[in-house]
Amino acid sequence: MNETGYVHADTRKRVTEAMKQLNYSPNEVARSLYKKKSKLIGLLLPDITNPFFPQLARGVEDELQKGGYRILFGNSDENDEKELDYLNTFIQNNVVGIISATTNKSKTNYANLSIPVIFLDRTSSDYPSVYADGKEGGRIAANEIVKRGSKRITLLKGPAHIEPAQDRFQGALEELSRSDIDFHVMSTTSFAFEDAEKWAKELFSMYPDTDGVLASNDIVATAILHEALRLGKKIPEDIQIIGFDDIPQSSLLFPSLSTIRQPAYEMGKEAAKLLIKHMDKEHIHQQQIQLPVTFIERHTTRKVDNNG
Amino acid sequence: MNETGYVHADTRKRVTEAMKQLNYSPNEVARSLYKKKSKLIGLLLPDITNPFFPQLARGVEDELQKGGYRILFGNSDENDEKELDYLNTFIQNNVVGIISATTNKSKTNYANLSIPVIFLDRTSSDYPSVYADGKEGGRIAANEIVKRGSKRITLLKGPAHIEPAQDRFQGALEELSRSDIDFHVMSTTSFAFEDAEKWAKELFSMYPDTDGVLASNDIVATAILHEALRLGKKIPEDIQIIGFDDIPQSSLLFPSLSTIRQPAYEMGKEAAKLLIKHMDKEHIHQQQIQLPVTFIERHTTRKVDNNG
DNA sequence: CTTATATGTGTAAACGGTTACATATCAGGA
DNA sequence: TCCTGATATGTAACCGTTTACACATATAAG
Numbered sequence: 001m002n003e004t005g006y007v008h009a010d011t012r013k014r015v016t017e018a019m020k021q022l023n024y025s026p027n028e029v030a031r032s033l034y035k036k037k038s039k040l041i042g043l044l045l046p047d048i049t050n051p052f053f054p055q056l057a058r059g060v061e062d063e064l065q066k067g068g069y070r071i072l073f074g075n076s077d078e079n080d081e082k083e084l085d086y087l088n089t090f091i092q093n094n095v096v097g098i099i100s101a102t103t104n105k106s107k108t109n110y111a112n113l114s115i116p117v118i119f120l121d122r123t124s125s126d127y128p129s130v131y132a133d134g135k136e137g138g139r140i141a142a143n144e145i146v147k148r149g150s151k152r153i154t155l156l157k158g159p160a161h162i163e164p165a166q167d168r169f170q171g172a173l174e175e176l177s178r179s180d181i182d183f184h185v186m187s188t189t190s191f192a193f194e195d196a197e198k199w200a201k202e203l204f205s206m207y208p209d210t211d212g213v214l215a216s217n218d219i220v221a222t223a224i225l226h227e228a229l230r231l232g233k234k235i236p237e238d239i240q241i242i243g244f245d246d247i248p249q250s251s252l253l254f255p256s257l258s259t260i261r262q263p264a265y266e267m268g269k270e271a272a273k274l275l276i277k278h279m280d281k282e283h284i285h286q287q288q289i290q291l292p293v294t295f296i297e298r299h300t301t302r303k304v305d306n307n308g
Numbered sequence: 309m310n311e312t313g314y315v316h317a318d319t320r321k322r323v324t325e326a327m328k329q330l331n332y333s334p335n336e337v338a339r340s341l342y343k344k345k346s347k348l349i350g351l352l353l354p355d356i357t358n359p360f361f362p363q364l365a366r367g368v369e370d371e372l373q374k375g376g377y378r379i380l381f382g383n384s385d386e387n388d389e390k391e392l393d394y395l396n397t398f399i400q401n402n403v404v405g406i407i408s409a410t411t412n413k414s415k416t417n418y419a420n421l422s423i424p425v426i427f428l429d430r431t432s433s434d435y436p437s438v439y440a441d442g443k444e445g446g447r448i449a450a451n452e453i454v455k456r457g458s459k460r461i462t463l464l465k466g467p468a469h470i471e472p473a474q475d476r477f478q479g480a481l482e483e484l485s486r487s488d489i490d491f492h493v494m495s496t497t498s499f500a501f502e503d504a505e506k507w508a509k510e511l512f513s514m515y516p517d518t519d520g521v522l523a524s525n526d527i528v529a530t531a532i533l534h535e536a537l538r539l540g541k542k543i544p545e546d547i548q549i550i551g552f553d554d555i556p557q558s559s560l561l562f563p564s565l566s567t568i569r570q571p572a573y574e575m576g577k578e579a580a581k582l583l584i585k586h587m588d589k590e591h592i593h594q595q596q597i598q599l600p601v602t603f604i605e606r607h608t609t610r611k612v613d614n615n616g
Numbered sequence: 617c618t619t620a621t622a623t624g625t626g627t628a629a630a631c632g633g634t635t636a637c638a639t640a641t642c643a644g645g646a
Numbered sequence: 647t648c649c650t651g652a653t654a655t656g657t658a659a660c661c662g663t664t665t666a667c668a669c670a671t672a673t674a675a676g
Contacts, residue, residue: 025396025399025400026400026632026633027341027400027402027631027632027633028397028400028401028402028633029337029340029341029346029400029401029402029631029632029633030341030631030632030633030634030661031632031633031634032337032633032661033335033337033338033341033631033632033633033660033661033662033663034632034633034634034635034660034661035633035634035661036661036662038337038401039397040380040401043381047366048356048362048365048366049362049363049366049556051359051362051556051557053362054356054357054359054361054362055357057356058355058356058357058383061381061382061383070380070382070394070397070401071380071381071382072348072378072379072380072381073351073369073379073380073381074369074378074379075366075369086378088333089336089347089378091333092333092334092335092336092337093336093337093346093348093378094335094336094337112331193556193560222560226560229562248357248359248501249359249557249560252501252530252534252557252561253560253561253562254537254561254562254563255562334662334663335661335662335663336663337661337662337663338631338661338662338663338664339662339663339664340631340663341630341631341632341633341661341662341663342630342631342662342663342664342665343631343663343664344631344632
């Protein structure tokens with residue numbers, strides 16, 4: 001007997017002792033079946049192998065664990081079919097909520113769900129979501145690199161289907177357009193390091209006199225950094241590089257990477273908190289939580305120089 | 309009707325169509341309740357935020373996903389209570405198997421489980437397990453650094469409660485003892501980068517003339533590398549460093565890190581395969597799968613020199 | 617016509633909990 | 647004595663499947 005009715009202290013004790021003796025633990029499956037509710041939530045990430053996501057995942061877990069929730073986990077690889085597949089098994093297993101960092105553009109996969117869904121690292125006007133201010137991040141990056149004297153900037157545009165990549169690109173584009181600096185845009189279609197190495201080579205062969213690169217994320221920035229070093233360029237004297245995300249390894253590079261930091265762990269936590277509020281049917285004021293982004297000055301950018 | 313009895317093709321078609329129209333999908337919870345079996349497996353890792361583990365996790369997922377299994381995921385932080393807690397909820401949710409990369413020494417937590425358990429990145433004589441040959445890795449590392457001319461070696465001993473850390477230490481110790489090289493051992497108690505930075509400082513203040521470091525893993529090696537660089541040492545001329553694991557960022561460091569590679573992704577896959585075999589009650593020949601380890605020569609070690 | 621086989625329908629128990637409700641006992645207060 | 651509240655016990659329906667089995671019908675083979 002949990003919660004209701006009159007239970008004498010002695011009886012309660014006898015029962016708990018019996019439970020211990022038989023080492024009984026309630027079957028969550030049966031409970032879930034009757035209640036049509038479990039203590040499970042679904043977490044869908046593009047690829048846990050991408051160093052940005054473990055932080056997110058950990059934030060989510062740490063927060064959900066406090067509420068006694070457990071995580072059903074899947075990698076979507078940004079593949080619509082896989083995503084739908086996971087979503088189905090999530091609901092088949094009676095999850096009470098979903099946190100998704102991946103999405104088909106239209107979000108049709110999520111339209112008919114009767115449980116709360118939080119988008120993480122993704123924006124949405126229809127669904128609650130938690131994300132960093134990518135556009136502002138792009139602006140900051142552009143502003144900082146210009147302030148530090150780069151004159152021929154290459155702006156890397158991330159994969160078109162990845163929302164946050166486009167936001168940061170737009171922000172940077174906006175800011176660069178406002179300046180009187182020469183720049184060109186180079187489009188990339190993946191965030192994999194092996195691909196990034198190719199873009200890096202291409203960049204320096206097409207635009208050998210580039211003296212500033214705004215990378216679409218830290219992985220791409222790392223590839224650029226490597227290639228620049230390989231070509232004998234001095235960093236940050238000959239070329240400045242600013243990344244995006246501030247994944248853990250960025251501070252470990254040499255020279256360490258200046259970047260725009262997204263607070264990944266906090267984003268995960270916030271998403272979990274927001275989900276719990278939704279599941280508790282609390283009245284929610286803020287459906288969209290935008291976290292701030294900060295410039296982390298390290299050694300791929302020069303010290304700021306007031307003379308330009 | 310699945311499988312049994314006579315079903316006319318037409319009827320089958322009518323049924324599937326009806327399913328589609330009502331967009332019915334079977335409730336796994338009810339199914340699981342009756343069968344006392346789910347399609348869920350529990351995956352327990354120390355900390356997904358440690359760059360070694362995402363690869364493992366991905367290997368596990370990719371393989372299990374093929375068999376239609378889904379993952380209930382938890383981070384234990386090598387904390388016995390947390391581990392036990394997750395184990396309990398795993399069984400309460402009718403998981404059909406567990407893959408664990410974490411353990412209380414005695415493995416008492418696993419003693420009374422009626423479902424197959426595979427230890428991953430951990431050795432065990434009582435349970436099936438998948439791990440890399442850490443001892444041999446330690447030997448190789450010691451041999452390679454000696455071969456390349458380091459004369460005053462510091463051997464870093466990882467946290468005592470982490471099995472693989474001890475294996476690689478023993479291997480290196482054995483090999484160094486056999487040589488006529490001076491070396492000293494320094495004990496560390498964590499793999500966190502922030503702590504590693506402290507050991508690095510301590511190492512160079514205690515043994516300033518060290519010309520070779522065998523690190524307990526790549527994170528620690530990275531910290532050593534940083535500190536050496538900060539002190540103005542030339543790498544690999546003044547000091548050679550060999551890491552362990554070959555986490556993705558090791559090739560991205562500057563100079564890039566020579567290390568002993570563990571095939572993390574494959575280890576995850578093998579563990580999943582072995583688990584599936586156990587669940588299918590196949591007769592298992594090899595309960596312990598040891599994967600080979602390889603020396604990855606990069607730029608924190610000198611080119612091999614036959615003169616010593 | 618009988619029988620075997622193919623196909624379809626219907627009923628009910630079981631899985632392990634939760635919830636509702638009915639009932640029984642016993643104390644103390646009116 | 648009667649009533650009320652605290653405590654304890656018992657019964658049954660329900661959650662959505664799976665499985666077993668009984669029964670009905672049609673068609674083809676002997």
